Amino acid sequence: MAYTVSIFREDAPITADELLAVDGAEKFTFPGITNPKTGMTLSMGNNDMFSYNGAVFTLRKGRLEAECRHEDTPDILRPLAEALGTVIQGEEGEYY
Numbered sequence: 129m130a131y132t133v134s135i136f137r138e139d140a141p142i143t144a145d146e147l148l149a150v151d152g153a154e155k156f157t158f159p160g161i162t163n164p165k166t167g168m169t170l171s172m173g174n175n176d177m178f179s180y181n182g183a184v185f186t187l188r189k190g191r192l193e194a195e196c197r198h199e200d201t202p203d204i205l206r207p208l209a210e211a212l213g214t215v216i217q218g219e220e221g222e223y224y
Contacts, residue, residue, distance in 0.1 A: 130195040132219045133202055135209050141190020142212055144178075150211045153180045180208045 136142065147153050156179040160171040176187045181204045185194035192214075194201060202216050202224035209216050216224040 130197055133194050133196055133205070133224070134217050134219075135185075135192035135194070135205060135212070135214050136190065136217070137212070137214045142187060142192060142214065143190070144176075144187060146212065147178060147187060147192075150180070150208055153178060153208060155179075156184050180205065 148155070156177040158171065160169040162169045178185055178187060178192075183194055183201055183204050185192045185205075192205075192208075194205060196202070202218075205216060206224070218224065
């Protein structure tokens with residue numbers, strides 16, 4: 129079962145440029161799949177997907193959203209939140 133956490137600032141949206149300036153943050157893309165009969169490579173991706181320390185999340189409307197499948201996900205994302213000057217909030221309103 130997944131649990132969503134958001135990373136955000138009240139006063140300014142998070143931008144992709146500032147996110148990518150944080151050491152360890154990077155764009156996330158799914159690896160391509162090649163059709164063995166045609167040789168055509170299909171790839172899926174989303175321009176708003178990023179990763180940090182193994183956690184994958186989206187950037188939408190100036191907020192980062194991560195689906196947590198492990199209890200330590202907020203702890204993994206804490207250094208990122210601190211570098212961006214943001215807070216981490218769970219889907220039930222609690223702050224980490």
